[in-house]
Amino acid sequence: MSGFKKFLFQGNLVQLAVAVVIGAVFSELVTAFTTAFITPLLGVFGGVPKFADLSFTLNNSEFQYGAFIDTLISFVLTAAILYFFIVLPMSKVMERFSRDEEATHRECPACCSEISRKATRCAFCTSEVVPEKTG
Template sequence: MLKGFKEFILRGNVIDLAVAVVIGAAFTAVVTSIVNNLINPLIGAFFKSSTLDSAMVVTLNGSDIKFGAVLGAIINFLIVAVVVYFVFVYPLNQVKQRAERLRKKGVVQPDKPITELDLLSEIRDLLQAQQSPPQPTGKHADPLT
């Protein structure tokens, strides 16, 4: 049981996931700070309120409906989505498209495993090319003419 747990913990994708969660939490703190300390006061000033959370409050039967707080959460989400798209998704899509274009041009072979037979054939062809004398080309290629 402990061996299985050790294999699970040391598996690469679990460690990558842990790193992603930590970075995500730190990134969320930065975005939340930007929204709370920069965007909320600007929008709050527009609505003559100290913060966005206290702006656009509607009281209905003694309950406060805080449209400003919802707007702040939406802004927070949009900032995170924009940064994730332009920092991670868009560049990775560009790399994939470039690799696909190269693959279509024949520069990069499609994903197929190289076998020993492929390697031996390539070595044979290279050795044959080194051992055979170069063939004359051009106007004086045939000595009888």
């Protein structure tokens, strides 16, 4: 039970909750954008003004495949926006930080902890190390 309590009071849980709420609102925004602009624009070229109106009936059961097409377009737009405006820039930033970190740190030969390249003694195991020359 203490593990669950610890999980509940972590800062990550609050961040996750905020991310879920923002994601839901963002999804609604993309869906509204798709319905208001993208679907009519595709209707200009494809001749179908609203995908949501598309359906077929089989044995008195109506299959509204047009609503699925609208949702599919929303999904693709959401995924593209998230990738190009969040994932791709963040991966570039993280890559830059990791390159900077690699240039300033190394592994202690005695305890394998991460230490500065300029260090003469490991802060973790206190072993003496030979400093490396940087740039």
